Amino acid sequence: KAGVTQTPRYLIKTRGQQVTLSCSPISGHRSVSWYQQTPGQGLQFLFEYFSETQRNKGNFPGRFSGRQFSNSRSEMNVSTLELGDSALYLCASSLSREGTEAFFGQGTRLTVV
Amino acid sequence: AQSVTQLDSHVSVSEGTPVLLRCNYSSSYSPSLFWYVQHPNKGLQLLLKYTSAATLVKGINGFEAEFKKSETSFHLTKPSAHMSDAAEYFCVVSEGVGGGYQKVTFGTGTKLQVIP
Numbered sequence: 001k002a003g004v005t006q007t008p009r010y011l012i013k014t015r016g017q018q019v020t021l022s023c024s025p026i027s028g029h030r031s032v033s034w035y036q037q038t039p040g041q042g043l044q045f046l047f048e049y050f051s052e053t054q055r056n057k058g059n060f061p062g063r064f065s066g067r068q069f070s071n072s073r074s075e076m077n078v079s080t081l082e083l084g085d086s087a088l089y090l091c092a093s094s095l096s097r098e099g100t101e102a103f104f105g106q107g108t109r110l111t112v113v
Numbered sequence: 114a115q116s117v118t119q120l121d122s123h124v125s126v127s128e129g130t131p132v133l134l135r136c137n138y139s140s141s142y143s144p145s146l147f148w149y150v151q152h153p154n155k156g157l158q159l160l161l162k163y164t165s166a167a168t169l170v171k172g173i174n175g176f177e178a179e180f181k182k183s184e185t186s187f188h189l190t191k192p193s194a195h196m197s198d199a200a201e202y203f204c205v206v207s208e209g210v211g212g213g214y215q216k217v218t219f220g221t222g223t224k225l226q227v228i229p
Contacts, residue, residue: 004156033217042221043203056216090156094217098209099145099164102217104156 002026004093006105013112018079021108025072025093031055032074033102034066037088046089049074050096081112115140117206119220127228132176132191134223136204139185145215146187147205148178151222157203163187174198199227 005024013019025032033056034046045058049068066076072093078085088109092102120135138144145164149157161172168180174197178189187204204220 031214035219043219045219050214088154092157096214098207098213098215099162100215101147101159101162102157102205104149104158106156107154109154 004091004103004105006089006091006108008108009106010109011111013081013110015081015083015112017081018077019081019110021076021078021089021091021110023074023076023091023093023105025074025091026103029093029095029103030072031094031096031102032068032072033092033094034074034076035090035092036060037090037107038086043090046076078110083112086110086112115144115206115208115216115218117204117218117220119202119204119223121223122221123224123226125226125228126194128196129193132189132194132198132225134189134202134204134225136178136187136189136220137185138187138204138206140206140208142208145207146178146180147207148172148176148187148189149203149205150200151203152200160189160202194225194227196227196229199225201225 031050033048037043048056052068068074088107090107091105094102116139118137147162148160151157163180171177207215207217210216
C-alpha cells in the first residue's frame with residue numbers, strides 16, 4: 001500500500017510569509033503527527049491529530065497550527081515565517097493503537113530566507 | 114508520565130566493531146518501545162519494536178535490542194558496524210492512553226558515526 005506522502009518536498013519562503021504543508025497518511029491510519037527537525041534542536045514534536053481533533057501539542061508558538069480532514073489528510077500551517085523556522089518537517093501516520101508503529105514521510109524541507 | 118532518554122548524542126565506532134546505543138525510559142505502565150533510524154535527508158524508518166513479547170527483539174540490518182524492565186532500558190546493539198549504519202537513531206516509548214490508543218514520545222536521537 002502507498003506510504004505517507006508529504007508535499008511539497010522542498011519549499012523556499014521569505015520571512016513574514018506563511019506556508020502550508022500537506023501530509024497524506026497511509027490508508028486506514030487515523031493519527032497524523034508532525035515533527036520539526038533542525039540540526040540545533042533535533043526532532044521536536046509539534047502536534048498530533050486523531051480523527052480530526054488535535055490530541056497532543058508540543059511546545060511551539062501559536063504561529064504553528066494544523067488541522068486534519070475527514071479523510072485523515074492533514075495540513076500544517078506556519079504564519080509569519082521566521083528564519084529559525086527553516087527545518088525538515090516530518091509527518092508520521094499511525095493506527096495509534098497500542099504497540100503500533102508510526103510510518104514517516106520523506107519530509108518537507110522548508111527554507112526561510 | 115512517560116519519557117525517554119538517549120544517553121549519548123554521538124557515538125563513533127570503527128567499521129566491523131560492535132555498536133551500542135543506549136536508551137532509558139520512564140513509563141507508568143507497560144510500554145511499547147521502538148527504535149527508528151534516519152539516514153541523511155530521509156524520513157524515519159522503523160528498525161525494531163518491543164510490545165511485551167520476547168524481551169530480546171531482532172530488527173532489520175542485524176540490529177537487536179533487549180528490554181530490561183529492572184533497568185528501564187532498551188539499548189540497541191549490533192555485533193559488527195557497517196559503513197551504511199551511519200545515521201541518526203531514535204528511541205521511542207509509547208503507552209496506552211485508554212481506549213486502546215497510545216501516546217508516543219521520541220528520544221533526542223543518537224548520531225552514529227562509522228569510521229572506515
